[in-house]
Amino acid sequence: MQANRIAVSRAAGKSDVIEWLKRHPMEMILIVLYVALVALAPNFFTLENQLNVLRNATLQGIIAFGMTMVIVSGEIDLSVGSGAAFAGCVVALVVRRLSDMTGDVVAVLLGCIFAIIALAAAALLSGLLRQYTRVPTFITSLALLTGLFGAANLLTGGFPITPFPDWYGFLGSGYLFGIPFPVYIFVVIFLASHFLMKNTTFGRAIYAVGGNAEAARLSGIGIWRVKTMALIITSVLTALSGILVSSETMAGNASAARGWELDVISAVIIGGTSLFGGRGQIWGTLIGVLFLGIVINGMTLMNVSEYWQYVVRALLILGAVLLNSVMEKSRES
Numbered sequence: 001m002q003a004n005r006i007a008v009s010r011a012a013g014k015s016d017v018i019e020w021l022k023r024h025p026m027e028m029i030l031i032v033l034y035v036a037l038v039a040l041a042p043n044f045f046t047l048e049n050q051l052n053v054l055r056n057a058t059l060q061g062i063i064a065f066g067m068t069m070v071i072v073s074g075e076i077d078l079s080v081g082s083g084a085a086f087a088g089c090v091v092a093l094v095v096r097r098l099s100d101m102t103g104d105v106v107a108v109l110l111g112c113i114f115a116i117i118a119l120a121a122a123a124l125l126s127g128l129l130r131q132y133t134r135v136p137t138f139i140t141s142l143a144l145l146t147g148l149f150g151a152a153n154l155l156t157g158g159f160p161i162t163p164f165p166d167w168y169g170f171l172g173s174g175y176l177f178g179i180p181f182p183v184y185i186f187v188v189i190f191l192a193s194h195f196l197m198k199n200t201t202f203g204r205a206i207y208a209v210g211g212n213a214e215a216a217r218l219s220g221i222g223i224w225r226v227k228t229m230a231l232i233i234t235s236v237l238t239a240l241s242g243i244l245v246s247s248e249t250m251a252g253n254a255s256a257a258r259g260w261e262l263d264v265i266s267a268v269i270i271g272g273t274s275l276f277g278g279r280g281q282i283w284g285t286l287i288g289v290l291f292l293g294i295v296i297n298g299m300t301l302m303n304v305s306e307y308w309q310y311v312v313r314a315l316l317i318l319g320a321v322l323l324n325s326v327m328e329k330s331r332e333s
Contacts, residue, residue, distance in 0.1 A: 025323060026272060026287050033291065037298040044301055051180060055173075057293030058186035059084075059248075060260055061286070062241045064267045065193040066234030068285045071268055072197075073230045074210040074277030075130070075137040079144035080238045081260035083122070085253065086148040087115035087242030089155045092252025096163035104165040116239040122148070123235035127228025137231070145261065152254035160251040172247030182244050189237065194282040206230060211278030266313060267292045270320040292316070 037044045063080050070077050094111030095104070102110070126140040174181045197203035205226045208216040213223050245256050271288030273280025295316065299309050 026270065026284065026291065026320075030287055030291050030294070033294060033298075037294065037301075041298045041301040044298060049297065049301070053290075053293050053297045054183050054186075055180040056297070057289050058180070058182040059241050059244055060263050060267065061186055061289035061293075062189050062244075063234065063238050063260070064264045064271075064285050064289050065189055065282055066230070066237040067264050067268050068193070068271070068273055068280050068282055069197065069206055069230040070137075070227075070234050071265075071273050071275065072210045072277060072280040073206045073227045074213065075227055075231065076141065076265070076275075077123075077126075077137065077231060077234055078141040078261050079122070079126075079148055080234065080264055081257045081262075082145045082148035082152065083119050083235060083238040084242035084245060084257035084260060085255065086152040086155075087119060087239040088246030088249075088256055089152040089161075089252035089254055090115040090118060091243055091246055092161045092163055093155050095165075096161060099163065099165075104168075108164075108168060112239075112243055115243060116236055119235040119239045120232050123231040124228060127224065127231050130227070131224040137227075149254060149258070152252075156252055156254055158254065160249075160253040162251045164246070164250050168247050169250050170247070172244040172249070182248075185240070185244070189240075190282065190286055197282050202226070202229070207278060209277075263292065263313075266317050266320075269317060269324070272320075272324055274324060275321070288320075 043049055063084070067077060067080065091108065091111035091114075094114055095107045097107075098110060099107040122144055126137055126144060129135050129140050130137050170181060172182060176184065197206065205216070205221050208219070208221055209223050209226045216226075217223055242257065246252055249256060267288035268280070268285050269275065269288070270291055271280070271284035271286070273284060292313070295312065296309065299312065304312075
């Protein structure tokens with residue numbers, strides 16, 4: 001009898017492990033990847049490099065949490081890279097123009113407020129265009145990508161501007177208790193986003209709208225209000241990330257975050273969010289952000305050509321999409 005109970009217990013334990021692997025494939029892949037890079041990539045496991053991975057992942061990761069809400073709602077935002085650069089340029093220009101009159105602290109605060117308001121207004125415009133003209137946000141955000149990049153260049157004259165006081169650099173590159181300060185902001189945004197999606201009416205509305213918009217409408221949910229709010233939240237997080245970038249580089253640079261939209265969307269997809277809407281988790285996006293950051297860092301340490309890095313990242317996106325498709329089919333069956 002004792003032997004039978006042990007056998008049953010082992011079988012149940014093995015079944016639980018297999019079930020966990022089915023539900024969390026990316027977590028397992030991340031663990032395997034991490035162990036492989038510890039063995040293969042020189043200096044990967046050093047404390048300095050681990051902190052470097054975290055710091056680099058946070059800036060795009062902050063935006064990725066907002067992008068998760070947008071994609072789950074059934075939309076997409078391609079303007080986040082240009083938006084982040086634009087936000088940094090707005091802060092830099094305001095500091096340059098007002099610091100002598102108001103002082104550095106007030107000028108920086110005003111610059112941050114103006115940057116957030118400007119991007120939130122752009123997101124609101126995108127949502128309104130989607131609602132009243134039925135132009136897809138794919139198109140409106142593509143227009144914003146180009147427009148914000150142009151506006152950032154107009155603000156700076158096409159050259160980086162560096163008007164910031166020394167203390168401003170702490171926000172993007174300082175350390176608190178040995179950990180990069182942006183990591184603390186990243187963790188706070190992750191927890192807030194996770195709570196919003198899991199435990200609020202708005203979070204449930206995002207899933208409902210992305211899963212079945214018509215059913216959501218019939219149940220009284222304002223479809224475009226929810227989608228527009230998701231776009232605005234993402235724009236605010238984009239502005240925050242752009243402010244941190246300007247702090248890290250101590251400059252407003254129109255080219256500072258070019259191409260980020262692809263990395264952000266990649267992290268969200270790798271984390272298991274469906275491009276068709278209605279499915280995705282903030283926790284999964286966290287895994288996707290860390291996964292992408294570790295891959296890029298590992299390839300850099302192993303001296304992989306930048307061109308090959310783009311190829312590998314493209315393959316990762318395709319692999320994640322295929323894996324998500326297989327997982328969804330297995331759930332349905």
